[in-house]
Amino acid sequence: MLEIKNLHVKITEEDKPILKGIDLTIAKGEVHAIMGPNGSGKSTLAHVLAGRDDYEVTEGDILWNGESILEMAPDERAAAGVFLAFQYPMEIPGVAGLTFLRTALNALRRKRGQEELTTPEFMKLVKEKSAALNIDIEMLKRPVNVGFSGGEKKRSEILQMALLEPTLCVLDETDSGLDIDALRIVSDGVNALRSPDRTMLIITHYQRLLNHIVPDKVHVLAHGKIQRSGGKELALELEQSGYAEFGEKAA
Amino acid sequence: MSVAVIKTKAELSFAESFDHVQDRLPGSPAVKQARRSAADKFAELGLPHRRIEEWKYTDLRSAVKDALPVRVGDVTQMTIADVIVALGPLAKFETHRMVFVNGRYRKELSSADQLAGLEFEDLSSVLSSGNENAAGLASLTARDDDAVLSLNTAYMTDGAVVRIQAGAELVKPLLIAHVRAGGEPGFTAVRNVIDVGAKASAQIIEAFVSLPGAAKEGQANAVTQITVGDEAKVVHVKCAADTGDGITHLSNWMIRLGRETDYAGFQLTQGVSLARNQIFVAFDGENTKLDLSGVFLGRGRDHIDTTLVVDHAVPSCESRELFKGVLDDRSRGVFQGKIIVQQIAQKTDGKQMSQGLLLSPDAEFDSKPELEIFADDVACGHGATCTELDKDLMFYCESRGIPPDIARGLLIESFIGEAVEKIDDETIVEAVMEFARGWLSKT
Numbered sequence: 001m002l003e004i005k006n007l008h009v010k011i012t013e014e015d016k017p018i019l020k021g022i023d024l025t026i027a028k029g030e031v032h033a034i035m036g037p038n039g040s041g042k043s044t045l046a047h048v049l050a051g052r053d054d055y056e057v058t059e060g061d062i063l064w065n066g067e068s069i070l071e072m073a074p075d076e077r078a079a080a081g082v083f084l085a086f087q088y089p090m091e092i093p094g095v096a097g098l099t100f101l102r103t104a105l106n107a108l109r110r111k112r113g114q115e116e117l118t119t120p121e122f123m124k125l126v127k128e129k130s131a132a133l134n135i136d137i138e139m140l141k142r143p144v145n146v147g148f149s150g151g152e153k154k155r156s157e158i159l160q161m162a163l164l165e166p167t168l169c170v171l172d173e174t175d176s177g178l179d180i181d182a183l184r185i186v187s188d189g190v191n192a193l194r195s196p197d198r199t200m201l202i203i204t205h206y207q208r209l210l211n212h213i214v215p216d217k218v219h220v221l222a223h224g225k226i227q228r229s230g231g232k233e234l235a236l237e238l239e240q241s242g243y244a245e246f247g248e249k250a251a
Numbered sequence: 252m253s254v255a256v257i258k259t260k261a262e263l264s265f266a267e268s269f270d271h272v273q274d275r276l277p278g279s280p281a282v283k284q285a286r287r288s289a290a291d292k293f294a295e296l297g298l299p300h301r302r303i304e305e306w307k308y309t310d311l312r313s314a315v316k317d318a319l320p321v322r323v324g325d326v327t328q329m330t331i332a333d334v335i336v337a338l339g340p341l342a343k344f345e346t347h348r349m350v351f352v353n354g355r356y357r358k359e360l361s362s363a364d365q366l367a368g369l370e371f372e373d374l375s376s377v378l379s380s381g382n383e384n385a386a387g388l389a390s391l392t393a394r395d396d397d398a399v400l401s402l403n404t405a406y407m408t409d410g411a412v413v414r415i416q417a418g419a420e421l422v423k424p425l426l427i428a429h430v431r432a433g434g435e436p437g438f439t440a441v442r443n444v445i446d447v448g449a450k451a452s453a454q455i456i457e458a459f460v461s462l463p464g465a466a467k468e469g470q471a472n473a474v475t476q477i478t479v480g481d482e483a484k485v486v487h488v489k490c491a492a493d494t495g496d497g498i499t500h501l502s503n504w505m506i507r508l509g510r511e512t513d514y515a516g517f518q519l520t521q522g523v524s525l526a527r528n529q530i531f532v533a534f535d536g537e538n539t540k541l542d543l544s545g546v547f548l549g550r551g552r553d554h555i556d557t558t559l560v561v562d563h564a565v566p567s568c569e570s571r572e573l574f575k576g577v578l579d580d581r582s583r584g585v586f587q588g589k590i591i592v593q594q595i596a597q598k599t600d601g602k603q604m605s606q607g608l609l610l611s612p613d614a615e616f617d618s619k620p621e622l623e624i625f626a627d628d629v630a631c632g633h634g635a636t637c638t639e640l641d642k643d644l645m646f647y648c649e650s651r652g653i654p655p656d657i658a659r660g661l662l663i664e665s666f667i668g669e670a671v672e673k674i675d676d677e678t679i680v681e682a683v684m685e686f687a688r689g690w691l692s693k694t
Contacts, residue, residue: 050650054642078652090647094665103661104651111652143665160651 001065002026002168002199008059009041009048018044020224021060026217029196033210033235034203036221037243042203043087045221046172049201050084051077064168078104079111083166085157087173089145097140097156101126105163129162133189151182158189169193169200175209187212207239222246258297264318265438266294269405275323276408277374279381289404296398308585308617309556311399314525315499319470321406322437325353329432329462334360337430337462340685341490344678346426346456349373353432354408354439368419368451374410374442399501399527403474406440410474413455417448417480424454424486424679429473431459431493436466442474449480449509454676459491459500468497474505481509481536486517486675492686493522500526508568510536517674518545518557519683521690526555534568534596541570544673546683548690549582549614556585563596566626572603575670577663578614586618588633594625603633608666610640610659660691 002025009019018041026032036042048055049062051074061068069077092100106116117125130137133155145153154174161169171190175183190213194200202213210218210232218234219226220243227246228234258266269290276286299305300312329352335342349371350360356373365371411427427443447453459471479485491500500523508514520526532541547555561570576584586605607616618635640662648658667687674680 050646052646052650073655074646074649075652075654075658078650082650084650086647090644092644092647092662092665094668095661100648100651100661103657104648104653107654107657108652164652 001028001063002201003063004060005063006060007045007048007057007062009044009055009057012054012056017058018055018224019048022221022224022226024219024226026199026201028199030216031194031200031202031213033215033218034201034221035205035207035218035235035238037246038205040222041224042221043172046084046170046201046203049077049168049170050074050082075107078164078166079108081167083161083164083169085154085161085169085171085174087176089153089157091146091148092144093146095144097142097144098123098126100144101140101160101163104160108164125163130159132192133159133162134185135159150177151179154178154182154186155189158186161193162189167198169198171200171202171204173203173205175204175206183209183212207235210235220246259312259315261315261318262297262312265321265402266290268318268321272321272323272406276406277376278378281381282378286405289401293398293401293405296396296401299398305558305587308583308587308619309527309554311527314554315470319436319438319468322354322439323408325355325433327352327433329357329360329430331360333432333462334428334430337432337460338426338428338458339460339492339689340682341426341428341456341458341460343682346424347421348426348428349411350428350430351409351411351441352430353437354429354441356409368416369421369425370414370416371425372412374412374444375408377412397503399472399529400474400503403440403442403472403503406438406472407442407474408440410442410444413443413445415445415447415451415453417450419448419451419453421451421453424456424676426456426458428458428460429471431461431465431469431471431495434464434466436468436470436497438470438472440472443476445475445477447477447479447483447485450482451480452484454486454679455488456679457489459489459493461493461495463494465495467495469493469495470499470501472501474503476505478507479509479512479514482511483509484513486515486679488516488674488679488683489518489528490683490686491518491520491523491526491528492690495522496524498523498525500528502526502528504528504530506530506532508532508534508536508539508541510538512536512539514540515542515673515675516544517671517683519547519671519686520545520555520557521548521686523555524551524553526553528555528557530557530559532559532561532570534563534565537565537567539568541568542673543571544573544670545575546667546670546687547574547576547584548667548687549576549584550579551582552580553582554585555583556587558585558587558589560589561591561601563590563592563599563601566596567598568596569600570602572605573670573673574604575606575608575667576616577608577610577667578616579610581611581613583615583617586616586635587621588619589621590623590631590633592622592624592626592629592631597626597628599626599629599631601629601631605635606666607637608640608663609637660688663691664688
């Protein structure tokens with residue numbers, strides 16, 4: 001269960017507040033969507049959940065399964081089950097995709113007190129998961145994300161998610177830059193990971209992703225606060241009316 | 252008019268030692284004469300200092316506080332098992348191995364066999380035989396304004412004199428291993444002379460390593476002269492991977508390339524407190540490809556200087572330079588890349604890139620490109636960067652559960668990997684990366 005309580009966030013070493021009191025609770029197994037206009041703080045929320053130190057929490061708390069994660073470093077949050085699928089996944093020249101995946105997976109397994117996977121075990125797992133996402137294993141021999149198209153990078157993020165088996169998945173505008181086919185493959189991949197033990201927060205600009213990944217609740221984030229919450233129909237309403245009404249509301 | 256310069260303790264010691272040891276240094280009368288001239292030259296020049304432009308970042312006169320005792324003979328006990336330990340990653344694959352301990356050839360520790368295409372002899376024997384000119388040592392006193400070279404000529408005890416026959420293709424690399432051992436610190440001068448025949452193909456690895464238990468301090472002055480015949484292909488790698496604390500490594504590569512040759516040189520420098528790697532390249536023939544790359548790793552107060560002079564004296568040759576340094580604590584990396592394109596060297600294609608990765612706010616990287624271009628139909632470019640570890644990449648790795656120290660290691664390996672992978676042999680690439688990983692793991 002994810003509980004965000006009165007969260008205030010600003011950019012480290014600057015005065016401008018970005019999140020101005022976010023209250024959000026996502027029960028275990030639920031999928032919530034956050035939509036909102038540009039500059040509302042959606043990506044900031046995603047990055048703060050993952051522990052990026054460019055942002056500073058000035059007030060409030062984030063509780064994951066009852067425990068505050070604010071003092072936890074990014075790799076500790078990952079070990080606790082948090083995964084952020086980046087909006088702009090990074091390229092790491094010189095580090096082969098398979099090396100990266102194996103290093104991450106075994107680091108998590110060690111932290112969780114599990115045995116590391118042997119190379120054959122790992123390769124078997126990767127082949128299985130990458131096939132489901134239409135990712136050619138040859139691509140994973142190249143450096144991480146280097147030379148990948150936007151759609152390939154997003155699929156690669158979902159592959160990481162499938163391998164690392166997080167319990168809190170935060171998807172930051174996963175649908176941006178995807179064509180119809182890529183959108184379907186990514187959505188299928190995410191849906192395959194839905195489970196009563198897995199909580200998901202989907203940040204999106206456009207409603208169409210939510211046709212494929214149907215959320216339990218939808219929230220509108222504008223001017224640093226959650227302005228409205230509702231069921232999946234809220235997304236369709238927003239598609240009709242846009243975000244104009246939230247632009248007029250005072251922060 | 253020359254102003255009398257007060258010599259430092261180290262300069263006086265190096266100059267005065269010569270009289271005491273000269274009779275024990277190998278060589279015919281002609282060699283002895285060359286040594287004498289070189290010693291006199293050194294006494295006159297002293298160690299280079301920062302008011303000499305090429306040495307502005309590396310003031311040897313102030314950096315070298317003491318002259319360690321000059322080594323002439325050596326009887327340090329060593330076994331093949333010791334050699335394997337000292338060589339580390341370089342012992343993991345088959346090579347023609349010539350082993351020198353504290354500057355002296357050890358046939359019993361070497362594995363190189365004379366075979367069709369590969370002739371070799373230890374320098375000490377060649378110098379004593381009076382055959383030094385035949386072996387290409389005629390240029391003993393070349394570049395006589397270089398004090399470090401003069402010091403080498405005066406004191407060289409041994410090295411590998413190698414001739415790879417025309418057309419020969421070495422299946423295994425030639426490994427020239429200089430091992431530092433024993434509890435007594437010393438100054439070692441070695442010189443390799445390598446002649447690669449026309450259309451031959453060879454991989455040559457030089458290693459400067461030490462045996463566990465070796466003195467913390469040491470000074471090495473190494474020269475390698477290499478001539479590459481027309482249409483030959485050479486991969487030439489130097490791994491200076493010591494593990495002391497107070498190691499000085501002064502190295503000179505002097506390279507002459509014939510027509511249509513393919514020469515790729517790579518240098519790894521780590522575990523040394525003070526290093527100056529000089530590489531001089533002269534093109535004797537057209538349509539030749541030169542690739543020089545290297546990685547230097549510094550921590551503490553290490554100072555690692557790589558200085559290149561590449562002289563395009565003929566048309567249509569290509570040169571590429573890629574040097575990367577990783578610098579931690581208060582260490583300092585220096586790259587000086589001089590490229591001369593003479594007036595007749597039309598259609599020269601030259602590119603140079605030097606990159607520093609600073610792991611601490613007190614580390615420093617100095618890069619000085621120097622392009623002197625006298626021809627008008629050439630393509631020459633250079634670049635230099637200096638960065639820290641990319642915070643976004645670190646966050647990306649950590650958000651996937653990779654702990655910061657492992658993430659750092661991955662990103663540093665990725666940084667240096669680009670230069671290491673210029674070595675056109677996966678086995679040697681892996682050995683170099685293993686040396687580097689060993690250095691990284693000691694953070």
